[in-house]
Amino acid sequence: MIYSIDVHIEAPVNDTEVTDRVADAVRNLFPDAEIEQQPGRLVAETHTLDPFSDRLHEQEILDTARREFLKNARKGGFSFRLKKQAAFQGVINFAVGNPDELGDIEVDVIVREPDVETFVDHVAPPTEDGQPVDPSRIERD
Template sequence: MAKVTIDARVNRTEDPAKVEEAVRQVFPDARISHEEGRVVAEARSLAMLMRKATEERIRDAARGALWRGRIDEKTTRVELSKQAAYVGRLNFNEVPHPLGDIVVTIETDDSLEHLLDEVAPPTRQEIAAREGRIMTATRRSSLHREESELEAIGSAIDTGWHELEEEEDEVFGDDEEA
């Protein structure tokens, strides 16, 4: 089970109800309270976060953001765009937004890696990459070029070998004639 703590600054130009709605879009089960210039909340479920990451096809990005935000073996922190969350979208901010973000801290009883596998299961592409089955286009191109070069070298060696045999036959005579 995970404990999710949510904290979003409410700027003077923002409507606290809209910031609360942004939090609810991602954490509908959150217990929300308003503090001085902030919307704070606690949640137990990451189901909506997981669903949105899957629907938006950003599971790898979600996994990456959660992994990069790790504080220790059982805790991670990510920052979500308030504007994106308000319209029901996920946007993991790598750099804090000047107007503030929704700061989400997740603590798990289990390992963070196990939590990541539950929240944002690895995609087939990520699994294949882990197993070394995916080659980038650059690597494939490089291998193809190396293969062509090796074929050219092999052909040159064969040609040189045949020429050497012909010269040897001229100097020493053909073994088949003897």
């Protein structure tokens, strides 16, 4: 299957933070992202979530990721937020509730091909007893 996505990533850079460290946090989770520094923030673009998906599998947090992706899904895409400090350590930690004091990494995914639900199945497949299962085996409502 061919995937066509645009991933837009933004992270605030506060006066108390080192810009390179915030860039490293983004790169740790999105190594293919092209990062641009703007006043008070970093903006990045990538066209793959494969390394991010690999990390979700390694951390065994597919169910959490699916929940976040689908909770924030819309026609044509989905969005989610990540904790900067965890990302700097190379760890995915979804930000829920109020934003962190230093701000969160905001990720917006535009899915052109296939549909959003199929792409979410690719990035964070459904699980059974904690193990990924083939999405084609899952019955849809």
